[in-house]
Amino acid sequence: MSKFQALLVSEDSPGHFRPEVVARDIAELPAGEVLIRVRYSSLNYKDALSASGNRGVTRQYPHTPGIDAAGVVEQSTVSEFAPGDEVIVTGYDLGMNTAGGFGQYIRVPSAWLLKRPKGLALREAMMLGTAGLTAALCVAKLEQAGLTPEAGTVLVTGATGGVGSIAVALLASLGYRVAAATGKAGQEEFLRGLGASQVVSREELQAGTAKPMLKEHWAAAVDTVGGDILFNVVKSLQYGGSVACCGLTAGVNFQASVLPFILRGVNLLGVDSVELPLVVKASMWDKLSLQWKIANLAALTHEVNLSELPAAIEQILAGKLVGRVLVNLG
Template sequence: MTTFKALWVQQNAVSKFFTQEVVERQIDQLPAGEVLVKVHYSSLNYKDALSAKGNKGVTKHYPHTPGIDAAGEVVESATQDWQPGDKVIVTGYNLGMDTPGGFGQYIRVPANWVFSLPEGISLYDAMALGTAGLTAALSLTKLQQMGVMPDSGEVFVTGASGGVGSLSIALLAKLGYTVAACTGKLEQAEYLSQLGATKIIDRETAFEGVDRPLLSEQWAGAIDTVGGDILFNVIKSLKYGGSVASCGLVASPNFQVNVFPFILRGVNWLGIDSVELPLNTKQQMFTKLADEWRIPLLDKIVHEITLEELPHFIESMFKGRLVGRVVVNLMN
């Protein structure tokens, strides 16, 4: 019977704390699904850190294996859509939430969660992008749909040193946008500049003016990864007709709000979902990221780790210490 390694999160019966350890599991312990995938690479996202810490808003049932991203090869398929050896990506839906995720060397999932690895990128590249790259691409797509182009003015990126922030800066800069980066890690200013940011703004500065109904018009567009009052300050600082793509809540899901920016400046607040959107949209975004939107400098953004190193990096992410992206190599 085939066994495999997986990160196993469970609650200690005495202390009630959630622990993470690498264990041996059996393939027949995986849930039902049409496609069995051998995972080569996964990636660490904030939602994974929440799941690994026992957040019941992310994962309801424990013990559990997190990992909302996975890239690998099809081993078995109950449908004609997939054949053994096909290289595929699985991201979002219920993967890593209440379905065993990419922090295991095998996953079994519904066929309609799976899409093909685009030509031009490797399985490693796919997870260097992962949900973060998908989110960055979706955010820019929505901004462009609202008319935010390189000649419109500066685009502001919050949570700039994180995965979505880093990839957003690199993507925007590649496409000719002028990018301002907001971060609580000013020691990473050189890193952000290398990615393409032309202005670095301290997070504390971005909080200024929270109690004011409007702020000076500054940004043509923005990608916000943190939520909270920084998001509302961004909204209050958009130029007339400007737009912000909102995709995160690391700071807070709540903020002070008034209608003035919306009715006096006609600004647009755009919601970004990378989990439940149609599979063909995910495929389109990854295909674009493999071609004309291929993000440069991935080697500067990505840090590769093993499954055994995951608990340490989960703790670092949960405490806001990580920079860029973390790819998990499950091939050893």
């Protein structure tokens, strides 16, 4: 079969982008060593940016977004992968300028691929996706900086989002006391169900932006939003504490001061999951399939098909999505 279903984003007129499900031909896919029949993908904020015409993510349209994919190898020109192998792809250029996981087929370089970890089904892998990988990288960086459950409460900002919700669940499963921060009213039950012992409002985190220092509060933090909220978190870390920074939904800039760094010795740790060496990605996926496996993934996941995906994209852009969106490609 040469035809397959895919979400294709087209620029109808300058600045106006329209996603629709269309039939595409496998011959239209870019060059690459491995052709994969995609079974599952997931929706991330970056996918929504691509689907809405953000040129910082995707330069040329028409385009199929989807920075995550899990599926089965159909054709391979390299010995490392054979037809029938179950594989996952996250990041690199997938879904950015290379046709991505919102299509039933992708063709990619073998250097982007990992064989599915034995402890995760393809469906589970995409419940996690880039969001789960990023959350795991944040926790790993914090622990490398010395964090232990005995240190105190760990704050997670943007806690109802994809990365945030998985970070809450992962930290709680590892024995940490978690404070979940959100701007979405009415989500306390959801967050406590993931393991949060405390829920903090966005307004609380935004207070004191003009101050160079705030009262010591958090042992560590996972920040998924950026902006001035990130630096308020930095200013309220306990002595020697760290924040892992991985998101920008609240902005790319913040008003900074050196005082928290030189008076309290705190750390701001950057986390990237896109261009990360494949061996590091593999080690994180192994952790997520074994000792860091999250039992309640279904509680934070909503499943959609391709035809339902445009509505979910609108929701994530409007800041209304909660948890993870799993895309079933049939």
